[in-house]
Amino acid sequence: MCVMALPRSGPIRSEAARLAILDAAVALFAEHGYDHLTIEGIARRAGVGKQTIYRWWPSKGDVLAEAILEGRLLGPQREVPDTGDPRADLAAWLTEIFTLRASADGEGLLRSLVAASAGSAETGRRLRSEILAAPLMDRLSRAMGDAGGPRLEAAADALLGAVILRALSREHFASADMLALVDVVVGPPPR
Amino acid sequence: MCVMALPRSGPIRSEAARLAILDAAVALFAEHGYDHLTIEGIARRAGVGKQTIYRWWPSKGDVLAEAILEGRLLGPQREVPDTGDPRADLAAWLTEIFTLRASADGEGLLRSLVAASAGSAETGRRLRSEILAAPLMDRLSRAMGDAGGPRLEAAADALLGAVILRALSREHFASADMLALVDVVVGPPPR
Amino acid sequence: MCVMALPRSGPIRSEAARLAILDAAVALFAEHGYDHLTIEGIARRAGVGKQTIYRWWPSKGDVLAEAILEGRLLGPQREVPDTGDPRADLAAWLTEIFTLRASADGEGLLRSLVAASAGSAETGRRLRSEILAAPLMDRLSRAMGDAGGPRLEAAADALLGAVILRALSREHFASADMLALVDVVVGPPPR
Amino acid sequence: MCVMALPRSGPIRSEAARLAILDAAVALFAEHGYDHLTIEGIARRAGVGKQTIYRWWPSKGDVLAEAILEGRLLGPQREVPDTGDPRADLAAWLTEIFTLRASADGEGLLRSLVAASAGSAETGRRLRSEILAAPLMDRLSRAMGDAGGPRLEAAADALLGAVILRALSREHFASADMLALVDVVVGPPPR
DNA sequence: GCCTAATCGAGACGGTACGTCGGGTCTTGGA
DNA sequence: TCCAAGACCCGACGTACCGTCTCGATTAGGC
Numbered sequence: 001m002c003v004m005a006l007p008r009s010g011p012i013r014s015e016a017a018r019l020a021i022l023d024a025a026v027a028l029f030a031e032h033g034y035d036h037l038t039i040e041g042i043a044r045r046a047g048v049g050k051q052t053i054y055r056w057w058p059s060k061g062d063v064l065a066e067a068i069l070e071g072r073l074l075g076p077q078r079e080v081p082d083t084g085d086p087r088a089d090l091a092a093w094l095t096e097i098f099t100l101r102a103s104a105d106g107e108g109l110l111r112s113l114v115a116a117s118a119g120s121a122e123t124g125r126r127l128r129s130e131i132l133a134a135p136l137m138d139r140l141s142r143a144m145g146d147a148g149g150p151r152l153e154a155a156a157d158a159l160l161g162a163v164i165l166r167a168l169s170r171e172h173f174a175s176a177d178m179l180a181l182v183d184v185v186v187g188p189p190p191r
Numbered sequence: 192m193c194v195m196a197l198p199r200s201g202p203i204r205s206e207a208a209r210l211a212i213l214d215a216a217v218a219l220f221a222e223h224g225y226d227h228l229t230i231e232g233i234a235r236r237a238g239v240g241k242q243t244i245y246r247w248w249p250s251k252g253d254v255l256a257e258a259i260l261e262g263r264l265l266g267p268q269r270e271v272p273d274t275g276d277p278r279a280d281l282a283a284w285l286t287e288i289f290t291l292r293a294s295a296d297g298e299g300l301l302r303s304l305v306a307a308s309a310g311s312a313e314t315g316r317r318l319r320s321e322i323l324a325a326p327l328m329d330r331l332s333r334a335m336g337d338a339g340g341p342r343l344e345a346a347a348d349a350l351l352g353a354v355i356l357r358a359l360s361r362e363h364f365a366s367a368d369m370l371a372l373v374d375v376v377v378g379p380p381p382r
Numbered sequence: 383m384c385v386m387a388l389p390r391s392g393p394i395r396s397e398a399a400r401l402a403i404l405d406a407a408v409a410l411f412a413e414h415g416y417d418h419l420t421i422e423g424i425a426r427r428a429g430v431g432k433q434t435i436y437r438w439w440p441s442k443g444d445v446l447a448e449a450i451l452e453g454r455l456l457g458p459q460r461e462v463p464d465t466g467d468p469r470a471d472l473a474a475w476l477t478e479i480f481t482l483r484a485s486a487d488g489e490g491l492l493r494s495l496v497a498a499s500a501g502s503a504e505t506g507r508r509l510r511s512e513i514l515a516a517p518l519m520d521r522l523s524r525a526m527g528d529a530g531g532p533r534l535e536a537a538a539d540a541l542l543g544a545v546i547l548r549a550l551s552r553e554h555f556a557s558a559d560m561l562a563l564v565d566v567v568v569g570p571p572p573r
Numbered sequence: 574m575c576v577m578a579l580p581r582s583g584p585i586r587s588e589a590a591r592l593a594i595l596d597a598a599v600a601l602f603a604e605h606g607y608d609h610l611t612i613e614g615i616a617r618r619a620g621v622g623k624q625t626i627y628r629w630w631p632s633k634g635d636v637l638a639e640a641i642l643e644g645r646l647l648g649p650q651r652e653v654p655d656t657g658d659p660r661a662d663l664a665a666w667l668t669e670i671f672t673l674r675a676s677a678d679g680e681g682l683l684r685s686l687v688a689a690s691a692g693s694a695e696t697g698r699r700l701r702s703e704i705l706a707a708p709l710m711d712r713l714s715r716a717m718g719d720a721g722g723p724r725l726e727a728a729a730d731a732l733l734g735a736v737i738l739r740a741l742s743r744e745h746f747a748s749a750d751m752l753a754l755v756d757v758v759v760g761p762p763p764r
Numbered sequence: 765g766c767c768t769a770a771t772c773g774a775g776a777c778g779g780t781a782c783g784t785c786g787g788g789t790c791t792t793g794g795a
Numbered sequence: 796t797c798c799a800a801g802a803c804c805c806g807a808c809g810t811a812c813c814g815t816c817t818c819g820a821t822t823a824g825g826c
Contacts, residue, residue, distance in 0.1 A: 010796020011795075017798075035310060040786055049799045054788070111309050117359040118306035119226060128360035150371040154353065158376055161352020162345065168308040169319035180341040184376060185349055201774040202817040208777075231807055240778045245809070392800040393791040399803075417692060422781055431804045436783070493691050499741040500688035501608060510742035532753035536735065540758055543734020544727065550690040551701035562723040566758060567731055582824040583770035590772070613812055622773045627814070767826080777816070785808075795798080 013056070020046035021053055022067045029064060029073070034112040034119075037064070061120020068126050074100075079135055086143035087189060090136075090159070091178040097132065098163050098173050110167045132160045143186050158185045204247070211237035212244055213258045220255060220264070225303040225310075228255070252311020259317050265291075271326055277334035278380060281327075281350070282369040288323065289354050289364050301358045323351045334377050349376045395438070402428040403435055404449045411446060411455070416494040416501075419446070443502020450508050456482075461517055468525035469571060472541070473560040475521075479514065480545050480555050492549045514542045525568050540567045586629070593619035594626055595640045602637060602646070607685040607692075610637070634693020641699050647673075653708055659716035660762060663709075663732070664751040670705065671736045671746050683740045705733045716759050731758045 024045035029037050037060055043050045057063045067073050080093040100109040113131070117124035133156050140159075146152050162181050166173045183189065215236035220228050228251055234241045248254045258264050271284040291300040304322070308315035324347050331350075337343050353372050357364045374380065406427035411419050419442055425432045439445045449455050462475040482491040495513070499506035515538050522541070528534050544563050548555045565571065597618035602610050610633055616623045630636045640646050653666040673682040686704070690697035706729050713732075719725050735754050739746045756762065 011798075012796085014798070038786060039788085043799095047799080049801080050788080051790085051800090052798060055797085114359065115306055115309035118302050118309065121361045124359040124361055128356055128362075132356075150368055151375055154368065154372040154375045157353035157356050158349035158372060161354065161356040162348035163352065165319055165323075165348050165352040165355060168305065168315040170312050170315055171319075177341055177345065181345040181349060184342055184345045199774075200772095200819040202776045205777070229807060230809085234778095238778080240776095240780095241809080242779090242811090243777065246776075390800075391791095391793040391798095393802045396803070420781060421783085425804095429804085431802095431806095432783080433785090433805090434803065437802075496741065497688055497691035500684050500691065503743050506741040506743055510738055510744075514738075532750055533757055536750065536754040536757045539735035539738050540731035540754060543736065543738040544730035545734065546738060547701055547705075547730050547734040550687065550697040552694050552697055553701075559723055559727065563727040563731060566724055566727045581770070582768060582822095584772080584822040584824095585770085587772070611812060612814085616773095620773080622771095622775080623814085624774090624816085625772065628771085765826100768824090770821105770823090772819105772821075774818085775816100776818095777814105779813080780811105781813100782811075783808105785806105787805085787807100788803105790801100790803075792800085792802100793798105795796105 014052075017046070017048050017052050018056070021048055021063065022070065022072055024048075025060070025063045026067045026072045029067075029112065029116075030109070034064075034115040059120060061116055061123045064116050065120060065122040065126050068123065068131060074131065080139040082139070086139065087179065087182045087186060089139060090143060090182050090186065091175065093136070093139075094159060094163050094181070095173070095175065095178055097160070098167060098178075108167055110164065114164060114168065128157075128160070132156075136160070140186070155185050205243075208237070208239050208243050209247070212239055212254060213261065213263055215239075216251070216254045217258045217263045220258075220303065220307075221300065225255075225306040250311060252307055252314050255307050256311055256313040256317055259314065259322060265322065269326060271330040273330070277330065278370065278373045278377060280330060281334060281373050281377065282366065284327070284330075285350060285354050285372070286364070286366065286369055288351070289358055289369075299358055301355065305355060305359065319348075319351070323347075327351070331377070346376050396434075399428070399430050399434050400438070403430055403445060404452065404454055406430075407442070407445045408449045408454045411449075411494065411498075412491065415491075416446075416497040441502060443498055443505050446498050447502055447504035447508055450505065450513060456513065462521040464521070468521065469561065469564045469568060471521060472518075472525060472564050472568065473557065475518070476541060476545050476563070477555070477557065477560055479542070480549055480560075490549055492546065496546060496550065510539075510542070514538075518542070522568070537567050587625075590619070590621050590625050591629070594621055594636060595643065595645055597621075598633070598636045599640045599645045602640075602685065602689075603682070607637075607688040632693060634689055634696045637689050638693060638695040638699050641696065641704060647704065651708060653712040655712070659712065660752065660755045660759060662712060663716060663755050663759065664748065666709070666712075667732060667736050667754070668746070668748065668751055670733075671740060671751075681740055683737065687737060687741065701730075701733070705729075709733070713759070728758050 021042060024042045025037065028041055028045060039050060039053055039060055042048075042060070042063065043053055053063065057066070064073070078093070078096060081089045083089055097110065100113075113123075113127055117127045136156055136159070137152070140156055141148065141152055144152065144155060146155075159181065162185075163173070212233060215233045216228065219232055219236060230241060230244055230251055233239075233251070233254065234244055244254065248257070255264070269284070269287060272280045274280055288301065291304075304314075304318055308318045327347055327350070328343070331347055332339065332343055335343065335346060337346075350372065353376075354364070403424060406424045407419065410423055410427060421432060421435055421442055424430075424442070424445065425435055435445065439448070446455070460475070460478060463471050465471055479492065482495075495505075495509055499509045518538055518541070519534070522538055523529065523534060526534065526537060528537075541563065544567075545555070594615060597615045598610065601614055601618060612623060612626055612633055615621075615633070615636065616626055626636065630639070637646070651666065651669060654662050656662055670683065673686075686696075686700055690700045709729055709732070710725070713729055714721065714725055717725065717728060719728075732754065735758075736746070
């Protein structure tokens with residue numbers, strides 16, 4: 001009396017096509033940014049029919065989200081460094097995030113990620129939790145002497161959000177500013 | 192000693208057309224969000240030729256930026272309230288920003304603003320400085336006992352950025368979370 | 383030893399769309415003349431995407447040429463009548479060609495055909511060979527007592543060209559003039 | 574009791590502008606053909622406001638017609654040569670007309686003239702009477718031994734029309750064909 | 765020497781159509 | 796059943812011209 005997976009005949013989903021699509025999406029995203037990313041372009045580049053994309057993903061944002069999830073977009077996650085000075089480490093890492101750029105059009109990659117997030121719920125969710133917050137949490141937790149909870153989440157959002165806001169406003173983000181940000185959020189350095 | 196505007200004969204720019212375009216852009220933006228905003232749609236709604244838009248603005252983002260600058264988008268700026276409890280006031284105002292919504296498609300207005308900012312430098316600049324930061328500064332300055340400078344800027348970016356990041360990730364933002372955010376950035380409440 | 387059509391999978395050309403386009407083109411051409419014939423108008427009338435036209439024809443002239451080839455434009459070919467008086471028969475038929483008119487704008491259909499021919503090589507070729515010369519040849523051959531060859535071709539061009547030139551110059555073409563033309567080209571009537 | 578031209582003050586029509594417009598129209602027509610001739614282009618090239626064109630001519634066709642009338646388009650009228658062999662002279666002259674070409678796009682000038690005629694009554698009238706027929710009449714009259722009248726007109730139309738029809742159909746017009754045409758229309762050579 | 769009126773250059777305006785791109789759906793034929 | 800290929804309808808893109816209009820400057824009579 002168990003629920004049987006309803007049996008299906010015919011070929012199953014082609015893993016090769018899936019990978020080709022994700023690779024093509026990542027490459028085109030990096031080259032031209034989110035706005036110029038198109039389903040047709042992905043299909044062309046991947047050597048795949050458009051329908052094969054539409055069959056499995058509802059939108060270009062979700063293709064991207066899956067690529068992000070599998071770590072294809074930014075390569076292996078950058079760890080926050082550990083030099084003994086938690087504030088400086090955090091500032092360095094945030095600066096790296098801020099200056100993420102791979103697009104041939106000179107568009108910041110971070111800004112493209114934000115555009116993708118604005119357009120796709122799934123991408124938005126993953127941008128925050130997996131791309132940005134995940135590598136940050138451990139170090140931030142130690143820097144704040146806080147095991148977790150709302151304060152830690154709030155601090156992570158504050159740091160990352162500030163970086164995003166600066167990226168959106170196309171303003172320079174001097175390292176002094178970055179340190180000031182860390183101080184405000186993490187707390188003043190102990191004497 | 193003065194810069195002479197080079198004199199040109201011929202008809203001057205039609206203010207009526209300019210206003211019709213900005214109004215149409217604001218209305219369509221509010222109704223359908225940034226992604227579904229089109230130059231053709233604006234022109235149609237405004238009763239204007241497309242060329243009249245392209246003549247004066249390079250992209251839909253810049254039309255929107257001008258509308259924002261003139262305060263057409265959100266109406267008169269919301270002031271941060273003053274109830275005597277600066278933390279609660281800030282939290283209330285941030286919550287209002289977070290829940291900004293006018294779109295018929297259920298798209299958050301804040302998310303559309305972020306999309307617009309990702310696509311247009313001018314909009315990005317104004318989103319941060321005029322829409323978000325401006326009404327916040329005075330109250331934040333008093334709450335932090337800080338006259339200005341990098342710390343104040345960093346705090347504003349942190350608060351607003353956190354709100355944006357949450358909006359992008361489509362997560363609920365409980366009022367307790369909001370208070371935690373304010374505490375982390377502004378500092379703990381005095382005993 | 384035969385040329386293989388390279389096999390292609392995927393949908394084939396829609397005959398329904400092709401016919402709808404040709405019908406729409408013919409109708410609009412007859413109604414408004416060649417100058418006011420537009421690809422957009424054809425697409426609209428045919429209930430078809432513009433791209434479907436551009437996919438198969440390089441220009442509006444070539445759409446028209448195909449319609450002509452299939453006899454859609456002027457209906458079944460008018461035969462030159464046979465009353466026993468070859469000169470009068472030819473004159474009557476030429477007069478009918480001269481006065482071809484279907485356009486709602488009062489533009490002569492012949493003039494529109496000439497405009498189409500000036501704009502499209504294919505239409506030009508067909509105007510001469512299929513629309514005009516074909517029904518004429520048999521009768522002309524008998525009237526001149528000539529089995530064919532350059533003299534017959536020249537005579538056909540002379541008759542039809544004269545009619546076209548008069549149509550272009552918007553001059554009246556009295557039946558006496560028409561008879562004079564036939565006499566000059568075919569030769570004087572036998573006594 | 575005559576009709577007085579109603580007295581007007583103010584500047585009179587600028588002859589310089591008129592000439593610049595006609596020159597520009599002729600140059601652009603020769604370079605790009607009738608289809609690509611535009612009022613804006615003429616105005617730009619002539620250094621003239623569009624209104625100055627619209628003030629004096631109803632359409633581009635009429636600008637061209639005026640240029641033709643003043644002999645700007647084809648330079649001084651080519652005379653039919655006189656070598657003693659009227660048939661050969663006529664054939665040579667008709668061949669010259671047939672091969673008229675000045676356009677940078679490779680479009681035959683004759684075909685552009687036909688397009689212009691199809692679009693503008695005035696141009697059509699002048700194409701036949703002034704450009705084509707006028708230089709032909711004298712020689713044709715002598716070749717046919719005919720002082721004028723419907724037969725002469727018909728012969729002229731037949732010769733010129735045949736050349737036009739061949740030009741429209743983009744067919745080669747061998748010199749033997751041309752001689753056959755002359756024979757058919759003018760009559761067989763005397764023995 | 766004004767005034768009036770028309771001309772001229774320039775070009776903004778509301779439109780229509782251009783030819784292209786991409787969206788999302790549907791239809792083949794092959795595996 | 797999936798896949799590649801791609802035709803289909805549709806809507807938007809950004810551009811070119813249309814014909815009308817409105818400017819400021821200029822230029823000729825008529826007073």
